[in-house]
Amino acid sequence: xxxxxxARTPAPRVRRRSPYTYLAVVVGLLVAVxxxxxxxxxxxxxxxxTISATLVATVPIALAALGGLWSERAxxxxxxxxxxxxxxxxxxxxxxxxxxxxxxxxxxxLLGMVGGLIHxxxxxxxxxxxxxSGVAINIIALGATQYLASRTFxxxxxGGSTQSPTIPSLxxxxxxxxxxxxxxxxxxxxxxxxxxxxxxxxxxxNLSALTVIGLLLVLVTYLVLWKTTxxxxxxxxxxxxxTAESLGVAVLRYKFVAVLISGAMAGLAxxxxxxxxxxxxxxxxxxxxxxxxxxxxxxxxxxxxxxLAGSGLFGYTQTLGLRSGRDSVHALLLAVAVLALAVAVLxxxxxxxxxxxxxxxxxxxxxxxxxxIDEVADxxxxxTPYVITLLxxxxxxxxLRMPAADGESYRKGSAG
Amino acid sequence: xASVETPSRSDAPPAVRLRGIGxxxxxxxxxxxxxxxxxxxxxxxxxxxxxxxxxxLMKILYGVxxxxxxTIEIDGAAVTLGSPADAIKAGVGMVFQHFMLADNLTVAExxxxxxxxxxGIGAAAREEITRISGSYGLGVDPDRLVxxxxxxxxxxxxxxxxxxxxxxxxxLDEPTAVxxxxxxxxxxxxxxxxxxxxxxxxxxxxxxxxVLSVADEIxxxxxxxxxxxxxxxxxxxxxxxxxxxxxxxxxxxxxxSTVTDEVLLSVRDLTLPxxxxxxxxxxxxxxxxxRGEVLGIAxxxxxxxxxxxxxxxxxxxxxxxxxxLAGTDLxxxxxxxxxxxxxxxxPEDRHRHGLLLDSSLWENRVLGHQTRRPSVSHGxxxxxxxxxxxxxxxxxxxxxxxxxEVPARALSGGNQQKLIVGREMSGDPVLLIxxxxxxxxxVGAQAAIWDHVKNARRNGLAVLLISADLDExxxxxxxxxxxxxxxLVGRFDPSEVTPEDLxxxxxxxGSDAPREEGSP
Numbered sequence: 029x030x031x032x033x034x035a036r037t038p039a040p041r042v043r044r045r046s047p048y049t050y051l052a053v054v055v056g057l058l059v060a061v062x063x064x065x066x067x068x069x070x071x072x073x074x075x076x077x078t079i080s081a082t083l084v085a086t087v088p089i090a091l092a093a094l095g096g097l098w099s100e101r102a103x104x105x106x107x108x109x110x111x112x113x114x115x116x117x118x119x120x121x122x123x124x125x126x127x128x129x130x131x132x133x134x135x136x137x138l139l140g141m142v143g144g145l146i147h148x149x150x151x152x153x154x155x156x157x158x159x160x161s162g163v164a165i166n167i168i169a170l171g172a173t174q175y176l177a178s179r180t181f182x183x184x185x186x187g188g189s190t191q192s193p194t195i196p197s198l199x200x201x202x203x204x205x206x207x208x209x210x211x212x213x214x215x216x217x218x219x220x221x222x223x224x225x226x227x228x229x230x231x232x233x234n235l236s237a238l239t240v241i242g243l244l245l246v247l248v249t250y251l252v253l254w255k256t257t258x259x260x261x262x263x264x265x266x267x268x269x270x271t272a273e274s275l276g277v278a279v280l281r282y283k284f285v286a287v288l289i290s291g292a293m294a295g296l297a298x299x300x301x302x303x304x305x306x307x308x309x310x311x312x313x314x315x316x317x318x319x320x321x322x323x324x325x326x327x328x329x330x331x332x333x334x335x336l337a338g339s340g341l342f343g344y345t346q347t348l349g350l351r352s353g354r355d356s357v358h359a360l361l362l363a364v365a366v367l368a369l370a371v372a373v374l375x376x377x378x379x380x381x382x383x384x385x386x387x388x389x390x391x392x393x394x395x396x397x398x399x400x401i402d403e404v405a406d407x408x409x410x411x412t413p414y415v416i417t418l419l420x421x422x423x424x425x426x427x428l429r430m431p432a433a434d435g436e437s438y439r440k441g442s443a444g
Numbered sequence: 445x446a447s448v449e450t451p452s453r454s455d456a457p458p459a460v461r462l463r464g465i466g467x468x469x470x471x472x473x474x475x476x477x478x479x480x481x482x483x484x485x486x487x488x489x490x491x492x493x494x495x496x497x498x499x500x501l502m503k504i505l506y507g508v509x510x511x512x513x514x515t516i517e518i519d520g521a522a523v524t525l526g527s528p529a530d531a532i533k534a535g536v537g538m539v540f541q542h543f544m545l546a547d548n549l550t551v552a553e554x555x556x557x558x559x560x561x562x563x564g565i566g567a568a569a570r571e572e573i574t575r576i577s578g579s580y581g582l583g584v585d586p587d588r589l590v591x592x593x594x595x596x597x598x599x600x601x602x603x604x605x606x607x608x609x610x611x612x613x614x615x616l617d618e619p620t621a622v623x624x625x626x627x628x629x630x631x632x633x634x635x636x637x638x639x640x641x642x643x644x645x646x647x648x649x650x651x652x653x654x655v656l657s658v659a660d661e662i663x664x665x666x667x668x669x670x671x672x673x674x675x676x677x678x679x680x681x682x683x684x685x686x687x688x689x690x691x692x693x694x695x696x697x698x699x700x701s702t703v704t705d706e707v708l709l710s711v712r713d714l715t716l717p718x719x720x721x722x723x724x725x726x727x728x729x730x731x732x733x734x735r736g737e738v739l740g741i742a743x744x745x746x747x748x749x750x751x752x753x754x755x756x757x758x759x760x761x762x763x764x765x766x767x768x769l770a771g772t773d774l775x776x777x778x779x780x781x782x783x784x785x786x787x788x789x790x791p792e793d794r795h796r797h798g799l800l801l802d803s804s805l806w807e808n809r810v811l812g813h814q815t816r817r818p819s820v821s822h823g824x825x826x827x828x829x830x831x832x833x834x835x836x837x838x839x840x841x842x843x844x845x846x847x848x849e850v851p852a853r854a855l856s857g858g859n860q861q862k863l864i865v866g867r868e869m870s871g872d873p874v875l876l877i878x879x880x881x882x883x884x885x886x887v888g889a890q891a892a893i894w895d896h897v898k899n900a901r902r903n904g905l906a907v908l909l910i911s912a913d914l915d916e917x918x919x920x921x922x923x924x925x926x927x928x929x930x931x932l933v934g935r936f937d938p939s940e941v942t943p944e945d946l947x948x949x950x951x952x953x954g955s956d957a958p959r960e961e962g963s964p
Contacts, residue, residue, distance in 0.1 A: 257560035260549075264557050267546035275558030275605075276529045276542045432547055 062223045065160055070359035071196035072352045074223045079230035084305050087242035087342030091297035092321025094249055095290040102286030103427030104151050105265035105435040109294045110318025111169030111260035114145035116298020119171040119280055121192030121309025129196045133299055140295010141288055148287035155437050156443040164268030201231040237302045250332040269438045323417050329428050346413040365395035457504055457520030459484045459613055459644040465514035474500040474560055475756045476668045485634055487645040489655040492665035492688055493886030498648050502615050506538040507531035512610055537606030541617040543598050545590045552586035555605050576607050580637045596627035615646045620654055621884055628868040631656045650886055652681040666690055685887050702736035703922050707735040708906035709875050714765035717756050725751040727930035733906035740921030744950050749910045749932035753879050757789055758782045770874050783812055788868035792879035798864045801853040806834040808852050837866035858889025865896050876900050879910040
């Protein structure tokens with residue numbers, strides 16, 4: 029065999045996007061939304077109020093998604109995020125009322141971790157199926173908090189079996205000169221400039237400390253998971269635990285810790301709902317955000333940046349639906365129609381004729397609906413975030429790459 | 445071929461000295477009185493049948509399992525290796541047969557994992573990886589995803605991992621099993637580089653030609669114990685094989701022709717389009733196999749032979765063309781129906797397609813025969829009959845196992861394969877498809893499987909044989925077709941063709957044949 033040396037074709041290296049790419053995406057989005065606002069006249073699309081509300085809607089989803097990220101990167105599927113969030117809402121209510129705002133935050137984290145502990149013990153130590161354990165936690169958490177609430181909140185001022193008394197609020201940040209100074213600029217409706225002003229105003233008006241912490245945690249997660257030894261080892265447990273063990277990584281310990289952190293994040297997400305998005309614990313407060321967080325994480329391809337984008341998309345559409353939804357969601361229809369047509373052209377250029385036709389038809393139909401009606405009924409505006417999530421997941425799911433050993437059972441000593 | 449003394453450099457202690465190593469598992473003696481000396485700066489091959497105890501021995505040397513008795517000395521100092529970490533500390537590194545790599549991490553991340561203390565996980569580590577890669581000619585790029593690498597490159601990453609941890613003794617467990625010939629040559633060049641740098645390489649294999657070409661010394665292991673250590677210059681592959689088996693060897697060559705003119709399998713214009721839109725995976729393939737005939741398919745891996753077999757078995761969607769078995773058109777039939785129509789199938793990857801590794805042998809016996817007696821009667825699994833029939837297979841096909849209740853995983857590769865052959869022959873098939881039937885099995889099992897193929901032929905079956913082992917193809921087949929880029933490109937008479945002729949036909953005789961299945 030005197031064959032020539034195997035040609036080493038230059039295969040794709042790991043993609044490294046520069047921060048400018050992200051900046052360009054943000055600016056591009058802003059311009060697009062401004063354009064949409066001009067075309068449709070839906071003023072509320074980029075008001076500072078919408079953006080503030082979007083932040084408040086986004087952070088709990090992002091925190092839940094972070095919880096999912098930590099756990100799944102270590103190979104444990106955590107569908108119990110919802111339950112851990114519920115525990116978090118109660119923790120914030122109980123500890124927040126009795127011991128003050130920051131104690132509420134810690135209480136939310138602590139109770140979330142209790143949920144994480146149960147999940148970790150079940151899946152990591154006893155090798156219970158991850159889904160079974162997660163669903164059990166969701167059910168148990170709901171029942172447990174309802175029971176605890178009826179035992180601990182009844183009789184307190186403003187408290188009852190379905191809600192806690194008002195929790196003292198966390199410090200928030202307002203930079204008055206900037207906030208007030210930009211008000212005029214925002215209201216003048218200058219193309220793009222006003223939108224930028226709105227964003228800056230949202231970030232300088234009544235910005236809760238927990239919002240800042242939540243966003244920082246996304247960054248911290250990225251740094252820890254991708255830039256430290258601990259993170260590398262944790263991720264290796266989710267990719268190939270056998271490999272990790274053969275190299276001396278204490279796989280089970282990393283998985284256990286990851287699920288605990290996951291619980292803490294989910295608990296904090298619940299705490300955020302009780303303390304920032306609202307001002308007390310309420311029964312049913314999470315409203316399925318744990319699952320949405322999971323979807324956001326999948327949308328983000330198990331990466332912090334992508335997961336934040338997914339959470340933002342959901343938070344934004346949810347906010348639009350809740351505020352002047354009839355107009356804003358109506359305007360979104362136009363965006364969807366244009367987007368679908370653009371994708372159709374893209375698919376056509378790639379010679380995927382059938383997909384192109386599908387997108388073109390969808391685009392035309394949605395466009396027709398946009399011109400046929402003047403505003404979207406409330407019943408539908410509340411659906412928007414879910415529909416958008418479904419659409420986005422459907423469109424992007426083929427390129428996703430989950431951790432290779434995610435959800436798989438692992439017993440120690442499988443190596444060798 | 446006399447045993448040779450270790451050609452050590454005067455009185456320097458050997459890099460590894462194993463004395464009296466013993467290891468028992470319940471019901472099995474895996475190792476018994478193993479004695480090996482590996483000199484510094486040499487490639488030391490350990491050969492033996494599967495199940496002879498080579499892998500157990502290497503796990504002991506790498507600290508995965510503790511020995512029950514015996515001593516290990518490294519560079520003259522006695523060591524106790526309680527875990528792989530101990531072994532790494534002692535300078536022993538292991539490249540597993542099944543790669544230990546995380547696909548979605550980069551080369552650099554895979555290499556530094558578990559050894560982050562050495563150079564961190566950042567730029568310094570990448571620099572070190574590039575340095576090692578350069579000095580041993582490994583050609584590894586630290587920033588690539590392992591997922592994107594071919595098999596040969598992955599193996600180099602594994603070797604790099606071991607070197608990064610400062611190993612002076614590198615164990616390779618069946619490293620060539622997964623490589624194509626050019627990659628094997630490259631690997632051997634890499635190993636010689638290691639040797640030149642003064643490292644010791646322990647090389648486990650049962651491919652004797654390769655062992656003879658690369659090793660400085662060869663230790664033969666049989667039934668858990670070391671038989672002898674020989675100098676490769678003084679032995680032939682055949683002598684080595686006889687040492688491994690402990691008796692004379694059979695050869696694959698067949699007896700007189702049993703080919704009849706009754707067509708059993710008739711394939712016409714079989715085409716399987718590429719779901720990704722490239723050229724067809726199977727391209728207009730037509731052939732007949734007669735009663736009592738073995739048709740061999742030769743081809744470089746990835747030229748459509750696996751897809752051809754899976755299309756005939758009905759495992760692929762979207763295929764066009766006809767497959768007729770003994771006059772019955774199989775088009776549109778499911779895989780199960782095709783099996784019932786009389787196809788026995790020895791799949792190319794017995795772990796993925798042939799067996800449920802964690803199920804017992806008798807349950808594996810039922811698989812694929814879940815609609816037929818004796819395993820199943822009146823729609824229910826007849827355990828007693830299935831067990832009894834498994835026992836029959838175990839005896840008739842010499843499957844070495846304590847009984848039908850053990851999980852398939854507990855058997856060596858050769859014994860797993862013999863069980864599959866026995867199962868596939870038990871439904872009275874008219875066609876036997878054997879895809880790489882002796883891949884990864886030891887010489888003893890290989891001879892047995894050859895015998896079973898010959899028996900099938902003698903009993904009037906049609907046999908479709910796919911193999912990468914050209915001697916096996918030439919020895920067993922009545923006719924050889926060469927497959928290239930999904931189409932049949934040449935027909936050869938095995939009594940006249942040489943492996944060299946086949947080899948050039950397989951690569952398209954000078955034209956630039958694709959070595960791997962790849963996107964254009």
